[in-house]
Amino acid sequence: MNSKKYLYILVGIIVTLLVLNITSYWNLYNNQLDQNDFFFKKFNFDNEKNVPSIFSSFLLFFASALLLKIAFNNSFINIKKTFWTSLSILFLFLSLDELLRIHEKIGPQFSFLENTSGIFHYAWVIPYGIITTVIGLLYLKPIFKLPRRTLFMFISSGTIFIAGAIGLEMISGWYIGQNEYAQQEIRIIPRFFILYTIEEFMEMLGITLFIYELIRILEIHKTSLQK
DSSP states (O other): OOHHHHHHHHHHHHHHHHHHHHHHHHHHHHTTOOTTOHHHHHHOTTSSSSHHHHHHHHHHHHHHHHHHHHHTSOTTSOSOHHHHHHHHHHHHHHHHHHHHTHHHHHGGGGTTSSOOOGGGSSTTHHHHHHHHHHHHHHTHHHHTTSOHHHHHHHHHHHHHHHIIIIIIHHHHHHHHHHHTOOTTTGGGOHHHHHHHHHHHHHHHHHHHHHHHHHHHHHHHHHHHHHO
């Protein structure tokens, strides 16, 4: 496996999807088309079960598979197999969540809270934020046993992903609440389009950098076995 080759390919796909997302929006907005426009539905970053969302789900699944492979090739890093295996399960769930939008189904369950407006307009960020914090604390000790470069890449890619997935989602929720937009119209509002485009781009980029480092770990392991 060539980590740089995979990085270039995945980044190339992300940039292509970004261009298609922008083009589909520009076409819809300038020509005053309906949101059911085929091109917009297939390539808009905020739509479900289209090309970008399936690709995002694939990236998370790919990361899950690589983590599982590392779990069974763990002789050169002094970390228990359970660390890699549990991460693999986590990313498998995230892959399914991206495809099936599980988080959007969980959100309404928190409607019993008195105030889920503002940054908590999307109520799912509450349980997911808590879970992310707990997982971060649980993995704090083993993650700092990683080699320095791997530690840096894991923290950097994770920060980019979480900032997009939760951080920008909270900003988007606040923006919607402040302007009282109807749910069906927010997707075509220019400022909201910019927000969700950056959000999805950060998610895909964060996972791609994570995948790059996982493949590099496997490359190192293969080299160490050949010595």
